[in-house]
Amino acid sequence: MTGFDTLLLSYDEPQADLLHTRLGHVLGCPVKRLHGVRGMRRAYRLTAELVDTEQFFLADGDFAIDEDFCAGEVEPLADGVAMRVWQAANPVNGLVYGYGGLKLIRRSALREMGQAVDVLAALPGRVEFCRQTAGVTRFNQSPFHAWKAGFRECAMLARGSEYGMTDASAQERIDAWKASSSGDFAAYAAAGAFDGLDFAQAVGRDPERFEAINDPAWLLQHFAVLRDEQAVAG
Structure with missing residues (x-):
């Protein structure tokens, strides 16, 4: 169990149901889900209205969390930090960086999000990039x-x-x-x-x-x- 809510944000990813189940199994808690909302900025903002904790884990619909990821050891975000991003392994080119990675994010920051093409880059506050790899971004499903x-x-x-x-x-x-x-x-x-x-x-x-x-x-x-x-x- 963790002290943070967890939400999976999916749109049309073929394996989203399986990865939603996997996320709950690894974290040991129910995982909320927002599915099929058109408009990326709107979808991210809506996630803030579905959770009950100020800080929560946010996973993309194609994120496969590592079985050994220990959410119980995760420290809350410090003051002034809007989001922490864990690295994800890329299955087609070997890159390991924040693309598609698990996030710990502030609900209040999402509600105050500005405008940017890379939507979460417009959060008010700093972004922390964690060196730990939390899973694989399985975007290559079709x-x-x-x-x-x-x-x-x-x-x-x-x-x-x-x-x-x-x-x-x-x-x-x-x-x-x-x-x-x-x-x-x-x-x-x-x-x-x-x-x-x-x-x-x-x-x-x-x-x-x-x-x-x-x-x-x-x-x-x-x-x-x-x-x-x-x-x-x-």
């Missing part, structure tokens, strides 16, 4: 989901990290995404990386058009146009 992950992450990295990452670090991660070759649907993740770079180059200076990367319907349509439409249903 061709579309793998492509979407590479597309969104590389588009945002190319445009400029909203967490203050150096250009050199961003380029290293872009290169790794482009070289994705392990695990299910890795080729789609690599293709998404290249497509995301093209998108950032084309519209990166137009905030309104760039915001499309947070629109699930647009992403699905864009994937169908650029890639194999049959793979959407696959």
